[in-house]
Amino acid sequence: MEILSCDVLVVGGGGAGLRAAIAVAEGHPALSVAVISKVYPMRSHTVSAEGGAAAVIKPGDSLDAHAYDTISGGDWLCDQDAVEAFVKEAPEEMLRIEHWGCPWSREPDGHVAVRPFGGMKVQRTWFAADKTGFHMLHTLFQTTLKYEGIRRFDESFVTRLLVDEGRCQGVVAIELATGQIRAITAKAVIVCTGGCGKIFPFTTNANIKNGDGMALAYRAGAPLKDMEFVQYHPTGLPFTGILITEAARAEGGWLLNKDGYRYLQDYDLGKPEPKPVLRSMELGPRDRLSQAFVKEQEKGRTMEGPYGNYVHLDVRHLGRKTIEKKIPFVRELCLKYENIDPVSEMIPVRPVVHYMMGGVSTDIDGATPLAGLYAAGEAACVSINGANRLGSNSLTELLVFGARAGKAAGVFAAAQRPAGPAVLAQAQDEGRRLEERLGRTAGTEKIATLRTEMHQTMEGSAGIYRTGAALEGAASKIEELRLRCEAVSLDDHSRTFNTELTSALELSYMLDLAAAIVQSALQRKESRGSHQRTDHPARDDGKYLSHSLAYRTEDGPPRIEYLPVTITRWPPAERVYGR
Amino acid sequence: MRQTVGVSVARYRPEQEAEPVFQDYEVPFRKDWVVLDALNYIKDRLDGSLSFRWSCRMGVCGSCGMMVNGQPKLTCAAFLSDQGEGPIRVEPLRFFPVIRDLVVDITDFMRKLKKVKPWIVRETEKPVAEGEYLQTPDQLDAYKQFSMCINCLLCYSACPIYGLEPTFVGPAAIALAQRYNMDSRDQGARERLEILSHKDGMWECTFVGECTKACPKHVDPAGAIQQYKLASAAHWFKTLLPLGSR
Amino acid sequence: MSAGVGYTPYHPRWYRRRVSVWWWMESRSYTGFVLREISSVAVAFFAVVLIALLRALARGPEAYARFAAALASPLMLAASLVAFLFVLFHAVTWFHLAPTAMVVRVRGKRVPDAVILSSNYLAWIVLTAAVAFILLRG
Numbered sequence: 026m027e028i029l030s031c032d033v034l035v036v037g038g039g040g041a042g043l044r045a046a047i048a049v050a051e052g053h054p055a056l057s058v059a060v061i062s063k064v065y066p067m068r069s070h071t072v073s074a075e076g077g078a079a080a081v082i083k084p085g086d087s088l089d090a091h092a093y094d095t096i097s098g099g100d101w102l103c104d105q106d107a108v109e110a111f112v113k114e115a116p117e118e119m120l121r122i123e124h125w126g127c128p129w130s131r132e133p134d135g136h137v138a139v140r141p142f143g144g145m146k147v148q149r150t151w152f153a154a155d156k157t158g159f160h161m162l163h164t165l166f167q168t169t170l171k172y173e174g175i176r177r178f179d180e181s182f183v184t185r186l187l188v189d190e191g192r193c194q195g196v197v198a199i200e201l202a203t204g205q206i207r208a209i210t211a212k213a214v215i216v217c218t219g220g221c222g223k224i225f226p227f228t229t230n231a232n233i234k235n236g237d238g239m240a241l242a243y244r245a246g247a248p249l250k251d252m253e254f255v256q257y258h259p260t261g262l263p264f265t266g267i268l269i270t271e272a273a274r275a276e277g278g279w280l281l282n283k284d285g286y287r288y289l290q291d292y293d294l295g296k297p298e299p300k301p302v303l304r305s306m307e308l309g310p311r312d313r314l315s316q317a318f319v320k321e322q323e324k325g326r327t328m329e330g331p332y333g334n335y336v337h338l339d340v341r342h343l344g345r346k347t348i349e350k351k352i353p354f355v356r357e358l359c360l361k362y363e364n365i366d367p368v369s370e371m372i373p374v375r376p377v378v379h380y381m382m383g384g385v386s387t388d389i390d391g392a393t394p395l396a397g398l399y400a401a402g403e404a405a406c407v408s409i410n411g412a413n414r415l416g417s418n419s420l421t422e423l424l425v426f427g428a429r430a431g432k433a434a435g436v437f438a439a440a441q442r443p444a445g446p447a448v449l450a451q452a453q454d455e456g457r458r459l460e461e462r463l464g465r466t467a468g469t470e471k472i473a474t475l476r477t478e479m480h481q482t483m484e485g486s487a488g489i490y491r492t493g494a495a496l497e498g499a500a501s502k503i504e505e506l507r508l509r510c511e512a513v514s515l516d517d518h519s520r521t522f523n524t525e526l527t528s529a530l531e532l533s534y535m536l537d538l539a540a541a542i543v544q545s546a547l548q549r550k551e552s553r554g555s556h557q558r559t560d561h562p563a564r565d566d567g568k569y570l571s572h573s574l575a576y577r578t579e580d581g582p583p584r585i586e587y588l589p590v591t592i593t594r595w596p597p598a599e600r601v602y603g604r
Numbered sequence: 605m606r607q608t609v610g611v612s613v614a615r616y617r618p619e620q621e622a623e624p625v626f627q628d629y630e631v632p633f634r635k636d637w638v639v640l641d642a643l644n645y646i647k648d649r650l651d652g653s654l655s656f657r658w659s660c661r662m663g664v665c666g667s668c669g670m671m672v673n674g675q676p677k678l679t680c681a682a683f684l685s686d687q688g689e690g691p692i693r694v695e696p697l698r699f700f701p702v703i704r705d706l707v708v709d710i711t712d713f714m715r716k717l718k719k720v721k722p723w724i725v726r727e728t729e730k731p732v733a734e735g736e737y738l739q740t741p742d743q744l745d746a747y748k749q750f751s752m753c754i755n756c757l758l759c760y761s762a763c764p765i766y767g768l769e770p771t772f773v774g775p776a777a778i779a780l781a782q783r784y785n786m787d788s789r790d791q792g793a794r795e796r797l798e799i800l801s802h803k804d805g806m807w808e809c810t811f812v813g814e815c816t817k818a819c820p821k822h823v824d825p826a827g828a829i830q831q832y833k834l835a836s837a838a839h840w841f842k843t844l845l846p847l848g849s850r
Numbered sequence: 851m852s853a854g855v856g857y858t859p860y861h862p863r864w865y866r867r868r869v870s871v872w873w874w875m876e877s878r879s880y881t882g883f884v885l886r887e888i889s890s891v892a893v894a895f896f897a898v899v900l901i902a903l904l905r906a907l908a909r910g911p912e913a914y915a916r917f918a919a920a921l922a923s924p925l926m927l928a929a930s931l932v933a934f935l936f937v938l939f940h941a942v943t944w945f946h947l948a949p950t951a952m953v954v955r956v957r958g959k960r961v962p963d964a965v966i967l968s969s970n971y972l973a974w975i976v977l978t979a980a981v982a983f984i985l986l987r988g
Contacts, residue, residue, distance in 0.1 A: 067666065068660075070659070070660065072665050117732055120732045125723070126724040126789065128748060131741050133740065135739050163753075168724075170718045170723060231665065232659050265661060265662070358662060358663075471648075516651060522705070524656070618863035618864070702867075764869075764883075811947060813879075813947065813950070816950070817879065827951065830950055
């Protein structure tokens with residue numbers, strides 16, 4: 026088995042991973058840093074983010090205001106020290122990426138422009154038309170090309186973290202093009218692999234969002250924090266789940282039910298005004314808007330379509346000029362995928378899974394409880410997003426925590442010894458396991474079947490509204506699927522670019538994470554943010570002002586422990602929108 | 605209204621075949637299905653051994669470029685109903701080495717991308733604490749179109765020059781170089797000109813124009829290259845003048 | 851550890867299809883492109899004829915008469931007709947390519963392609979009319 030080594034290994038080549046790599050290359054030029062990703066970095070899912078990235082920059086705004094919006098948006102489950110650090114470092118990180126060439130939209134005088142966004146009291150969302158994630162990712166990727174010291178392993182699929190002496194010391198990965206299995210030892214590993222939306226059937230997420238890094242960390246013994254908090258974005262297209270950015274509502278779009286009525290006013294989100302009002306109506310937080318949809322559906326006021334129920338997003342009153350200037354990509358997507366021109370027709374939308382607030386538990390420097398293992402971005406849970414993330418905070422999060430994790434990993438790596446023989450023996454074991462998996466000819470299950478069953482279970486039981494009984498049922502179903510996954514048969518035994526093998530490995534990652542999501546949701550007997558229990562409809566700060574931590578057990582469901590939320594200056598209060 | 609449509613897919617398994625062969629499948633015909641949906645149906649239900657790249661399925665990641673009926677297309681944006689009677693022919697992107705089935709090797713492009721220095725080059729850096737570089741909306745418009753490239757490489761498959769001379773830097777790489785040249789914050793035009801005025805650079809291009817036709821994001825790489833040639837020629841004339849810039 | 855991309859750069863099993871020598875017949879666009887390139891030969895042809903004409907003129911009336919007779923031969927007439935059609939094709943295709951290459955900005959906004967295209971056609975028509983007037987007047 027080929028064995029390579031580096032000092033800091035970044036798993037995942039999206040916004041957080043690339044920012045972390047640059048942080049190591051700049052802050053610790055004597056260390057070697059590598060980025061390993063199962064796709065080329067410019068294919069990472071950061072590319073599809075549309076709306077914008079928040080940072081305080083305009084007069085009339087303040088760090089405290091951004092912090093308060095984030096904390097209340099997260100229904101007080103955010104660690105306030107982390108939020109304070111986040112809002113403080115955000116403007117500098119955003120200016121840094123501007124210096125690297127990010128084409129932010131501008132005001133006439135040349136300064137960076139900002140737009141309103143959901144849950145924010147003040148306009149602070151920087152944007153690059155409505156392709157912010159695309160521009161940020163390409164800027165970061167092209168900037169990494171400038172550093173000779175950043176090495177890349179493109180299209181290499183990580184299958185296991187190597188852990189020895191209580192420390193993470195590298196990975197085992199398959200080079201997809203040749204099927205070669207390699208061990209890459211490292212003195213610090215940073216997981217930046219994104220979320221796991223593909224556990225659900227309707228999602229804005231790309232095919233590659235299977236929670237690889239979260240599952241790898243989980244299997245290595247690191248806990249997953251707040252997994253029960255799954256964000257449904259209120260406006261996704263019905264068949265494909267393609268994201269219609271929040272910016273469409275920020276610019277003034279309305280959500281209408283089948284009677285053409287702006288139904289959000291019935292759900293304590295304020296009064297309808299002709300122009301968008303911050304923190305009100307369509308600019309409320311995503312969890313409340315998605316929940317409103319479900320209630321409308323129960324009342325029979327949504328429209329039925331071939332791919333489920335939907336409501337209308339109306340942007341016609343914005344006019345062609347504003348649409349083409351501020352949300353041109355939205356128009357392009359609607360024309361292409363729904364054959365609808367938002368200039369003259371209403372867009373059919375429904376809530377779809379979009380973001381995982383939960384992830385690998387880290388502190389405010391991106392360090393997990395497993396020494397040598399760091400995490401940043403959607404794969405991590407610091408937590409700054411709490412029970413519900415505000416739109417445009419996650420793109421900024423990539424930069425702030427990508428940089429923090431990179432710096433911290435660099436400091437740690439500089440003080441470590443190289444990997445010993447025990448690590449290499451582990452790698453050999455993993456290599457043997459993969460060879461056996463690839464060569465196995467017997468098997469009774471098909472990947473697509475198990476995936477469909479997982480989808481049905483998760484959407485039915487772990488969706489926007491949950492009950493204890495449904496979650497119990499889901500827990501045993503997921504456990505059954507996990508066992509059946511061991512018996513998957515492959516049609517493809519080639520070593521060259523075997524995507525069926527990787528699909529099978531991804532499915533097993535997703536089932537592990539599904540078990541963590543379901544168990545965490547089952548144990549949290551309250552409703553907060555995006556976790557809503559119809560059998561426990563109230564928020565319970567007495568018992569649950571804590572993060573859930575899911576630990577993998579040898580056999581049986583994950584063990585759930587609780588970690589109190591860090592409160593500094595904003596004691597828990599009522600979450601108010603529209604008043 | 606037809607129920608199914610034939611899809612003829614190029615297969616190449618290096619352990620089994622010396623060159624690609626076509627394999628025929630029958631997939632459901634749905635009016636909102638794209639070619640990518642058909643390929644996923646094949647992989648999920650008919651033949652798990654079909655390998656292809658895809659990710660975002662909304663035309664922004666650039667992974668799913670393939671030849672559909674002889675034309676380079678993003679399969680996530682090519683509706684089955686637009687591909688004619690069928691069988692629909694799906695092949696790997698032309699002019700790239702084929703690793704497996706519909707997967708091609710793009711390391712040549714990755715190398716060329718790095719070569720053109722696609723980052724902001726500054727003689728003097730402005731400290732972040734001093735705020736953003738000012739850039740008016742008109743200055744942003746000057747390069748914005750060229751910044752829309754998703755690196756899908758359809759333009760390389762459309763360019764016969766790249767097919768005949770694989771050392772040609774190629775449309776997307778040159779367009780990205782021009783994107784930075786035209787960015788008011790960049791000061792690296794001279795360095796890039798050095799690189800791209802050599803053999804295999806912009807002058808290999810003979811303005812066939814197919815790259816712009818194939819581009820799904822309206823980047824207009826042909827325009828970028830011709831504009832670059834004009835700027836480059838103007839710069840060269842200036843160097844001939846007695847007090848001209850060097 | 852070495853810097854740069856850690857990736858197997860070339861694998862002998864990867865398949866490379868040969869580009870056919872008839873690549874330009876595969877699509878209308880490609881064929882049009884090749885014809886456009888060949889049309890420069892027609893332009894060169896007229897340039898050579900013009901130079902030969904000037905040389906004949908310089909040598910006196912008999913040389914010029916011989917040259918005029920040679921131009922009127924059926925072969926030359928056919929060649930001139932073909933070349934003329936190619937030159938028309940050449941002009942039209944290059945006019946349509948001009949807006950892509952020429953980005954003219956007036957007060958910060960890009961001049962639309964249609965304006966550049968129509969200015970070219972207009973200039974062509976005006977010049978042709980002027981030349982025709984001079985020739986046909988005398």
